[in-house]
Amino acid sequence: MNARDKISLAFKSFRTLFFPDICLCCGRRLSEGEHSLCTFCRVDLPQTGQWLSRDNEVYALFIDREPITAASSFFFYDKGGKAARLVQNIKFRGQRRAGEELGRWFGRVLKEESSLYKGADVLVPLPLHPLRKMWRGYNQSEYIARGMGASMHLEVDTLSVVRRRYTRPQSHTTDREERRKNMKNVFQVVHPERIENKHIILVDDVVTTGSTLLACVSEIFHKVPSCRISIATLSYSSHHPFR
Numbered sequence: 290m291n292a293r294d295k296i297s298l299a300f301k302s303f304r305t306l307f308f309p310d311i312c313l314c315c316g317r318r319l320s321e322g323e324h325s326l327c328t329f330c331r332v333d334l335p336q337t338g339q340w341l342s343r344d345n346e347v348y349a350l351f352i353d354r355e356p357i358t359a360a361s362s363f364f365f366y367d368k369g370g371k372a373a374r375l376v377q378n379i380k381f382r383g384q385r386r387a388g389e390e391l392g393r394w395f396g397r398v399l400k401e402e403s404s405l406y407k408g409a410d411v412l413v414p415l416p417l418h419p420l421r422k423m424w425r426g427y428n429q430s431e432y433i434a435r436g437m438g439a440s441m442h443l444e445v446d447t448l449s450v451v452r453r454r455y456t457r458p459q460s461h462t463t464d465r466e467e468r469r470k471n472m473k474n475v476f477q478v479v480h481p482e483r484i485e486n487k488h489i490i491l492v493d494d495v496v497t498t499g500s501t502l503l504a505c506v507s508e509i510f511h512k513v514p515s516c517r518i519s520i521a522t523l524s525y526s527s528h529h530p531f532r
Contacts, residue, residue, distance in 0.1 A: 310325075325390040335371075336364060341403060347361055359406055360521075363523050400440055415491060415501065418453075429494050453476070476505045476509075490519045491520050502520055
């Protein structure tokens, strides 16, 4: 072991001693080789299996309105549950690494287990309005998409679609029609040439009624009818509006 390796190992040992990595679900100290989640919590997270078939709740949210190719979520979002705590940590508590790590996991599952996402060309994280991104400091969907891109060997496109209108959070109402109105004319495709004739995967952290994602899908199809769109979110909440 050379001097650089010894210094690196000593620094890592010091950091681990005084600033130990902990599981974002249960708070336990992580063991060697674990990242963001302990092995027990990884096994215990409520996976949906929706990526195996179009016969699922998330796909049903969109297909009657727009001709999407596929839609699925990785986990069920239950209030107070492990997936909910993870999403809140990623979204509001700066846990970007956890978003990227879970994105890697989800991307690996889609690549290895799902035929619905085969042939996808690019990942498009659902954009935040610049003011909200400045306030939060980052777009959590970008980090999820980065992780997915690393596993699926796909580009992450953050330039083609923007959020041009600032809106109140969707969690302020549970009414579907109000949510739909709140999302009117929110998104804009500014570089249609980048996604023409491509199969894009629109990525977000959580889907409830689907109104936010549907508004983005509708705008993309309106401006770029030649593309195909699939949806992949980290979690699905049918009873607890979050976005």
